[in-house]
Amino acid sequence: MFADWPILSLTIWLPIIGGVLVLASGDKSVNATRWTALAISILTFVASLPLYSSFNSSTAEMQFVERAPWITLFNIEYYLGIDGISMPLILLTTFITVFVIIAAWEVIQYKPASYLAAFLIMEGVMVGVFSALDAMLFYVFWEAMLIPMFLIIGVWGGPNRVYATIKFFLYTFFGSVFMLVALIYMYFQSGSFDILAFHDLKLGLSEQILIFIAFLLAFAVKVPMWPVHTWLPDAHVEAPTGGSVILAAIMLKIGGYGFLRFSLPISPDASHQLDWLIISLSLIAVVYIGFVALVQQDMKKLIAYSSIAHMGFVTLGFFIVFTITANPNIETGAMLGVQGGMVQMVSHGFISAALFLCVGVLYDRVHSRDISAYGGVVNTMPVFAGLMVFFAMANAGLPGTSGFVGEFMVILASFRADFWYAFLAATTLIIGAAYTLWMVKRVVFGEVANDNVAALQDISSRELLILGSLALAVLMLGLWPGPLVEVMDASIANLLKHIAVSKL
Amino acid sequence: MPFEMPSLIPVLPELFILTMTCVILVVDLFLKDEQRVISYGLAQVSLLLAVCIVYLTSSSEAEVIFYGSVIRDPMGDVLKVAVYLISAGAFLYSKDYLLDRNLFKGEFYVLGLFAVLGMTVMVSANGFLTVYLGLELLALSLYTLVAFDRDSIAGSEAAMKYFVLGALASGMLLYGISMIYGATGSIEFQPVAQAVAETGMDNMVLVFGLVFVVIGLAFKFGAVPLHMWVPDVYHGAPTAVTLFIGSAPKIAAFALAMRLLVNGLEPLHADWQGMLVILAVLSMALGNVIAIAQTNIKRMLAYSTISHVGFILLGILAGTSKGYTAAMFYSIVYAIMALGGFGIVMLLSRRGFEAENLDDYKGLHDRSPWFAAMMLLLMFSMAGVPPTVGFFAKMFVLEAVISVNLLWLALVGVFFSIIGVYYYLRIVKLMYFDKPVDNTPLTAGLDTRIALSVNGLMMLALGMFPAAILSLCAAAIGSA
Numbered sequence: 001m002f003a004d005w006p007i008l009s010l011t012i013w014l015p016i017i018g019g020v021l022v023l024a025s026g027d028k029s030v031n032a033t034r035w036t037a038l039a040i041s042i043l044t045f046v047a048s049l050p051l052y053s054s055f056n057s058s059t060a061e062m063q064f065v066e067r068a069p070w071i072t073l074f075n076i077e078y079y080l081g082i083d084g085i086s087m088p089l090i091l092l093t094t095f096i097t098v099f100v101i102i103a104a105w106e107v108i109q110y111k112p113a114s115y116l117a118a119f120l121i122m123e124g125v126m127v128g129v130f131s132a133l134d135a136m137l138f139y140v141f142w143e144a145m146l147i148p149m150f151l152i153i154g155v156w157g158g159p160n161r162v163y164a165t166i167k168f169f170l171y172t173f174f175g176s177v178f179m180l181v182a183l184i185y186m187y188f189q190s191g192s193f194d195i196l197a198f199h200d201l202k203l204g205l206s207e208q209i210l211i212f213i214a215f216l217l218a219f220a221v222k223v224p225m226w227p228v229h230t231w232l233p234d235a236h237v238e239a240p241t242g243g244s245v246i247l248a249a250i251m252l253k254i255g256g257y258g259f260l261r262f263s264l265p266i267s268p269d270a271s272h273q274l275d276w277l278i279i280s281l282s283l284i285a286v287v288y289i290g291f292v293a294l295v296q297q298d299m300k301k302l303i304a305y306s307s308i309a310h311m312g313f314v315t316l317g318f319f320i321v322f323t324i325t326a327n328p329n330i331e332t333g334a335m336l337g338v339q340g341g342m343v344q345m346v347s348h349g350f351i352s353a354a355l356f357l358c359v360g361v362l363y364d365r366v367h368s369r370d371i372s373a374y375g376g377v378v379n380t381m382p383v384f385a386g387l388m389v390f391f392a393m394a395n396a397g398l399p400g401t402s403g404f405v406g407e408f409m410v411i412l413a414s415f416r417a418d419f420w421y422a423f424l425a426a427t428t429l430i431i432g433a434a435y436t437l438w439m440v441k442r443v444v445f446g447e448v449a450n451d452n453v454a455a456l457q458d459i460s461s462r463e464l465l466i467l468g469s470l471a472l473a474v475l476m477l478g479l480w481p482g483p484l485v486e487v488m489d490a491s492i493a494n495l496l497k498h499i500a501v502s503k504l
Numbered sequence: 505m506p507f508e509m510p511s512l513i514p515v516l517p518e519l520f521i522l523t524m525t526c527v528i529l530v531v532d533l534f535l536k537d538e539q540r541v542i543s544y545g546l547a548q549v550s551l552l553l554a555v556c557i558v559y560l561t562s563s564s565e566a567e568v569i570f571y572g573s574v575i576r577d578p579m580g581d582v583l584k585v586a587v588y589l590i591s592a593g594a595f596l597y598s599k600d601y602l603l604d605r606n607l608f609k610g611e612f613y614v615l616g617l618f619a620v621l622g623m624t625v626m627v628s629a630n631g632f633l634t635v636y637l638g639l640e641l642l643a644l645s646l647y648t649l650v651a652f653d654r655d656s657i658a659g660s661e662a663a664m665k666y667f668v669l670g671a672l673a674s675g676m677l678l679y680g681i682s683m684i685y686g687a688t689g690s691i692e693f694q695p696v697a698q699a700v701a702e703t704g705m706d707n708m709v710l711v712f713g714l715v716f717v718v719i720g721l722a723f724k725f726g727a728v729p730l731h732m733w734v735p736d737v738y739h740g741a742p743t744a745v746t747l748f749i750g751s752a753p754k755i756a757a758f759a760l761a762m763r764l765l766v767n768g769l770e771p772l773h774a775d776w777q778g779m780l781v782i783l784a785v786l787s788m789a790l791g792n793v794i795a796i797a798q799t800n801i802k803r804m805l806a807y808s809t810i811s812h813v814g815f816i817l818l819g820i821l822a823g824t825s826k827g828y829t830a831a832m833f834y835s836i837v838y839a840i841m842a843l844g845g846f847g848i849v850m851l852l853s854r855r856g857f858e859a860e861n862l863d864d865y866k867g868l869h870d871r872s873p874w875f876a877a878m879m880l881l882l883m884f885s886m887a888g889v890p891p892t893v894g895f896f897a898k899m900f901v902l903e904a905v906i907s908v909n910l911l912w913l914a915l916v917g918v919f920f921s922i923i924g925v926y927y928y929l930r931i932v933k934l935m936y937f938d939k940p941v942d943n944t945p946l947t948a949g950l951d952t953r954i955a956l957s958v959n960g961l962m963m964l965a966l967g968m969f970p971a972a973i974l975s976l977c978a979a980a981i982g983s984a
Contacts, residue, residue, distance in 0.1 A: 070971070071896075071971045071974065073826075073829070073971070073974055073975065074900070114873075140891050141890075147889065150929070151932075154933060154936055154937045155869075155936055161937065162933055162937050165937075166926070166930075166933065170929075173925055177919075177921065177922060178918065180918065181911070181914050181915060181918055184903050184906050185906055188906060
């Protein structure tokens with residue numbers, strides 16, 4: 001019944017308009033502002049639920065399509081629609097935002113209305129990125145995302161926030177302007193900015209390679225891939241908890257989404273030609289960044305590097321498809337790789353969000369992110385310690401948690417491609433476990449290290465609600481990933497069929 | 505030879521502004537100092553009435569009068585309305601500033617209106633001589649306005665510099681015009697274009713003439729390497745005058761380029777395209793890089809203007825009607841952005857204090873969240889970040905450039921705009937991330953506050969609905 005309703009527009013504009021209202025209401029009655037923001041975020045989440053319940057997972061067609069002319073002179077349209085690839089990410093966005101709002105409750109005392117408003121506006125814009133089917137509309141949302149995040153890190157961030165946020169902005173801006181040129185170029189080839197028309201556009205190999213590189217600049221910065229990842233640890237360390245959560249849980253996914261929506265279908269031959277590049281970069285991210293994470297002293301930095309390593313799995317899963325399909329004896333591996341990447345994105349959305357929230361919980365009490373400032377937290381915060389250990393296990397890929405599913409699928413798929421890919425990818429099971437569990441060991445277990453830890457209070461019901469819900473999500477996805485895999489099945493199959501056909 | 509009096513209806517807006525300027529000049533003589541606001545009011549009313557007159561007398565057909573020296577066409581109408589409205593905005597913002605500095609004199613409005621008249625004459629010129637006439641009227645008024653604060657040494661110096669260099673550039677332009685006249689035997693655009701098309705580009709005198717014309721044009725735009733006057737004049741002039749120079753004359757400069765290069769010398773497109781490429785690349789590079797080193801916001805905005813001019817030139821040099829549309833859109837949008845940017849500079853200034861240094865913007869978010877947000881929108885718009893309108897201005901221009909297979913030029917453009925983002929972000933950083941050093945509350949009249957708010961929000965509104973202005977431009981250029 002919902003298929004004809006403008007649900008996507010609602011999910012985009014409800015939080016944006018709500019955010020503006022929250023911003024306008026100011027900091028006079030902080031509690032009312034918080035409740036309004038929470039209500040808006042919950043309403044948005046509820047509004048986005050029909051995207052799942054009324055989703056037809058048997059087709060790869062775009063659903064919930066809305067189309068209206070926007071700038072007729074350049075044939076730019078307000079064109080929205082989702083398929084099995086974007087739908088889970090939209091739900092992830094609306095789901096995580098609710099927790100970001102709750103997590104800010106008592107913690108943010110400086111201009112709370114602006115803080116909450118920034119996140120609500122972010123939410124709408126990010127949903128817009130996932131649902132835009134017009135390239136220019138996509139680009140507008142893509143860039144618009146930077147402004148609230150720039151302010152969030154810069155206004156509410158840590159001591160080195162200005163450096164971090166300007167670096168964040170310039171890196172991402174640098175990446176994306178070249179994508180803009182590529183999009184305009186394709187507009188002249190196809191006559192419109194319709195992304196689906198771009199998919200069917202015939203392009204020569206050299207054109208494809210240039211377009212692929214332009215997209216790569218944009219998406220690799222966003223994912224981020226080694227060697228353009230250096231903004232991420234800085235941004236994560238300085239960002240307030242909510243900012244880190246959104247960055248890790250959703251903004252990084254936008255890069256991965258970009259590969260699936262643009263790079264692969266628009267320039268399949270270039271992707272095929274250059275897949276060695278992406279695979280190498282992904283494996284470097286998995287192995288090398290994993291080792292970098294091992295030596296971090298700062299918990300947020302550690303999780304940031306772990307995010308880069310995990311996102312390496314995503315890009316690996318997406319780009320091994322060419323090696324697998326090139327092998328005539330193998331039927332199903334390609335599907336597994338892309339699906340694994342997608343599952344990994346959603347799962348990492350939950351786990352990294354939860355881990356950053358865990359660090360936030362500790363930081364709010366002790367005001368330090370250094371691992372050495374803690375020790376024996378389990379003695380004073382048993383409930384919290386249980387949850388944190390759970391999320392750490394999930395991050396390390398413990399079977400039964402969502403972290404396992406994605407990693408396992410990608411490793412399986414990469415075995416089909418090449419033994420050494422799989423071998424290197426599988427080292428993450430060791431390195432990942434090493435850096436996560438070692439951190440947990442030093443922070444959570446052992447004797448009470450100092451007076452600060454001795455004075456810790458266990459988590460409040462608010463924090464329990466957030467972490468508990470995320471734990472539930474991680475567990476559900478880990479035990480029963482079926483529904484998630486099912487909704488994207490048709491779309492991924494269609495994507496693979498599409499990229500198997502050369503455009504040359 | 506029978507002399508027929510042509511119908512004056514097509515030039516009614518210019519006649520009206522001229523009449524009103526003279527009226528204000530006389531009325532002002534009889535006003536006491538405290539009644540000076542009457543001159544201001546009259547100036548504003550004349551600008552708004554001129555808008556109405558343009559609207560009422562406009563037609564979709566181009567009409568050439570005065571024996572081929574003046575043209576009334578849709579492009580001119582749109583540009584004229586933009587000039588009137590932006591000048592009205594400039595007058596509005598500068599009122600409080602002038603009052604605080606004892607500069608609130610009738611002459612400001614008389615000179616301002618003469619400048620407006622000059623701009624509109626340029627806009628509606630159909631011959632080289634008419635263009636020159638309008639240009640000189642504008643330039644002479646601006647020279648005087650720059651020195652308007654006669655006790656300011658910086659102002660007088662800037663005015664001298666502007667005058668000497670400006671006179672030189674006008675001379676170049678005139679020299680170029682004389683060569684073109686020599687080569688083609690006419691000073692009206694259509695016969696010149698016809699003659700050029702017939703004789704082709706081999707005519708050395710013609711190409712020399714073109715070079716001098718482009719030099720004059722580049723000076724008026726403030727394009728590198730003829731940009732030297734821009735930072736000094738922007739810096740030295742009273743901010744109210746900087747605001748005026750920085751906004752509406754950019755639209756006039758666009759009109760100048762359209763009339764001279766497109767109406768008059770279109771057949772030489774291949775020649776002037778190369779020249780404009782050099783000007784555009786140098787302007788974008790130098791403007792954006794040097795702006796980073798500035799600590800004075802007026803100088804910073806001056807270099808930012810130079811880089812924006814590079815973008816406007818990109819649209820013109822594409823040489824397609826979509827390119828002209830994009831450049832026209834860009835220049836109107838830029839004028840609105842500059843208006844708002846300098847408006848904020850004046851909002852922060854007060855008696856005895858000029859908010860000229862970047863540090864004066866520290867902590868604006870704590871002092872006035874609303875106007876910090878407006879400045880934020882303006883800065884992001886200048887940087888070209890969606891969803892503000894500045895992005896679309898840049899995108900349309902890039903599109904025009906790519907459409908004529910100058911992909912490398914588009915890449916150069918986006919590359920320098922990345923560099924440009926840095927110094928706009930720095931303003932945002934100062935406003936939002938730093939603590940205020942100066943907690944004086946902002947004292948601005950309600951009119952300024954409302955106008956500035958509208959100006960800031962326009963960045964967002966036009967960013968969401970750029971078609972509002974774009975379709976006007978497209979219709980005016982005739983590409984729709």
